[in-house]
Amino acid sequence: MLTFNTSPGYLQDTTCGLPYPAQVTPGMLRPKESRLLHLIAKDYVKPGYHLVDAGAFLGSSANLIASGLAARDDASKFYKSVHSYDLFLNNSDVYEKYTLGTVDRNETFLSLYLSNTAPYSQFINVYPGDFSGFQWIDQPIGLFFCDISKTPQLEHHVWESFANKFEPANTWFIQQDFVHIQAPFTHVYLGCLEQVFEFVALAVPSLLLRQAKPITEKMIRDAKEVWMRGDVLQHLEAVDAVSKRIEPLNNEEATATVRLVKCQLAIQGMRLDLAARELADIKKEHARVVDRHYLARVRFVENRLNTLMAIS
Ligand SMILES: C[S@@+](CC[C@H](N)C(=O)[O-])C[C@H]1O[C@@H](n2cnc3c(N)ncnc32)[C@H](O)[C@@H]1O
Structure with missing residues (x-):
């Protein structure tokens, strides 16, 4: 049975273990959650399983995941198994700050993502565009990194289109928007689905879950119903x-x-x-x-x- 390493220092040590390119890619993740992402890919995801990077931005999360895979003895089994999704559009003041004036407003920053992730490109597929328009490739998912639940529609798409390839014991789910108070639908959905997950660790703002039981279509429909029509x-x-x-x-x-x-x-x-x-x-x-x-x-x-x- 898989167990999560809770020894002191496994998540606390924010300096060791991350290879150079993963540390310097500009991004929004805090050190502890960066380490979490890297370690789950390195130590926990099994060969044959795919890793979803939903909300890739400039490539920091993709690099953390892919660098974890690159550090494994069986790295070659994970070529092209990371799947990065993003609009890659410079459409907010926050994104403008990170792109340092190199990309015009409402233009794409995909080229920055591609150059930042170039050292790990053998591990990564990229899907530019609206996430809710993409269907999953029907392969088992070992890690779903969720940094994209910005609207109820996006939240629903995560569950409706990807969760049928989550597997008890084999799927890790990281909800990066866990302390994002402007996305309360993530908490309502999670509250409706909590029984299927083990709540494993917090690396604020990320919450690490591991699936314990199957998720049914009915559970997802019910969660949507509670969010849409619940009082x-x-x-x-x-x-x-x-x-x-x-x-x-x-x-x-x-x-x-x-x-x-x-x-x-x-x-x-x-x-x-x-x-x-x-x-x-x-x-x-x-x-x-x-x-x-x-x-x-x-x-x-x-x-x-x-x-x-x-x-x-
Ligand atoms: C908080 S950022 C992701 C940060 C990133 N994971 C990192 O490591 O720095 C959220 C991302 O979600 C993307 N996003 C928001 N709405 C989207 C949509 N409808 N489809 C695809 N991507 C979207 C944004 O473009 C943004 O890059």
Whole structure:
């Protein structure tokens, strides 16, 4: 049986183990989650399984995955088994910052991705365009790195078009948007599907899951139904299921952030009373968390709530 290495230092050591090109590719991942991605590819994915890099941007995640494969004794069994998806469009201020003025607004940065990933091109396939237009190639998936759940449609596409090739015990799933409070649908879907996964580790903002049971089409349809037509209490119930599962992983930033996601859902459902109560409790109970990303999330929710309370 596969077990995840939880020895001290396996994820904590952020400097060793990553080869030079993986470290320098510009990207959005924090050191610990970069290491997680590299290690899962190096130590856990079995030959014959494919690795999906959904939301490739400038190639950092692709390089972390491919460099993990390159470090294996059986590396040649993984040639062309990484699949990178992205629009590759310079269409936001954030992307503009990373492309350093080398790409015009709304133009493609695919050439930057290609040159950044050139050292590992023997491992990688690339699919430029809207992710929701791509169907999976019908091969078993050993790793799904999900950095693309930016809209409910994209979230649904992940489950509808890829999960039928996930396998109990053999598929690792990394949800990179786990502490992204503007994507609460990821938590609602995960809450509806939580029983099929082991919750293995947190390398904030990424959550590592391993599939334990089969995912059925009905489960995915039901999750969509809860997101699309469920009321606020159903949404909160789904997120509570996720909270319970991450509790043993002992990460207060993640725990507090998932509670902020509940505030977001309560605000979206115009249950401002619930949101205000939850936010007050979060601020009191998680006052120790001082990470600047977390504090920015608290301010975001607070401002949103205050604005709505002032006009309602
Ligand atoms: C947070 S970035 C990914 C960061 C990257 N994984 C890294 O290692 O730095 C999210 C990516 O999702 C891509 N994206 C957003 N919507 C998309 C869509 N509909 N189809 C394909 N890619 C999309 C964006 O272009 C962006 O590069």
